[in-house]
């Protein structure tokens with residue numbers, strides 16, 4: 001689904017997304033840099049989800065053969081469980097923040113949160129999170145060109161360790177991919193998991209509140225193509241009053 005000249009929404013669950021791919025997938029975005037494409041998050045690759053995402057890319061008039069990179073916001077299963085399958089199928093270079101790299105590389109059920117999330121009933125008991133080699137360990141401010149556009153990673157831990165948001169400098173617009181850090185209306189996602197940390201979360205949101213961009217592109221639910229900064233700034237305003245912002249869902 002074409003969002004702008006630079007960005008397409010090509011995956012996401014029917015319940016907390018736009019019904020473009022597997023049941024539990026996060027939003028999956030495709031960046032069109034002209035000579036090269038890149039994905040931001042990839043969902044779980046459960047069932048036929050990977051093929052559905054490739055079909056969506058083709059239906060949007062893009063060539064999946066131009067996909068060169070996959071950028072992961074964080075290692076939670078709904079965003080990154082399919083990373084190894086995408087990397088293998090398409091020969092992608094996988095990038096994630098250096099703090100999140102080890103969990104993706106080992107697919108450890110404790111650190112990815114999959115074990116607890118299975119116990120809580122979020123995922124099928126038989127789902128296997130395949131370990132994924134990491135080609136790029138990204139640090140705060142690292143910028144990667146994607147054809148005519150460029151993506152900068154900002155370290156934003158809090159929702160979990162190693163969370164990263166990505167700022168895209170497009171042809172005419174700028175975009176912030178926020179993963180599970182901030183959602184539409186300034187909502188956030190605190191969870192009862194060992195690596196969720198409200199103080200790191202607040203510092204991350206304060207950092208994002210300094211950025212300027214047009215479009216706000218979170219990992220679930222509604223997105224916003226103009227005046228995108230208002231969502232992060234609403235979350236920041238709540239944290240500044242020492243209170244957690246509203247919780248997603």
Ligand SMILES: [Zn+2]
Nearest residue numbers: 074076159180
């Ligand atoms: Zn998450």
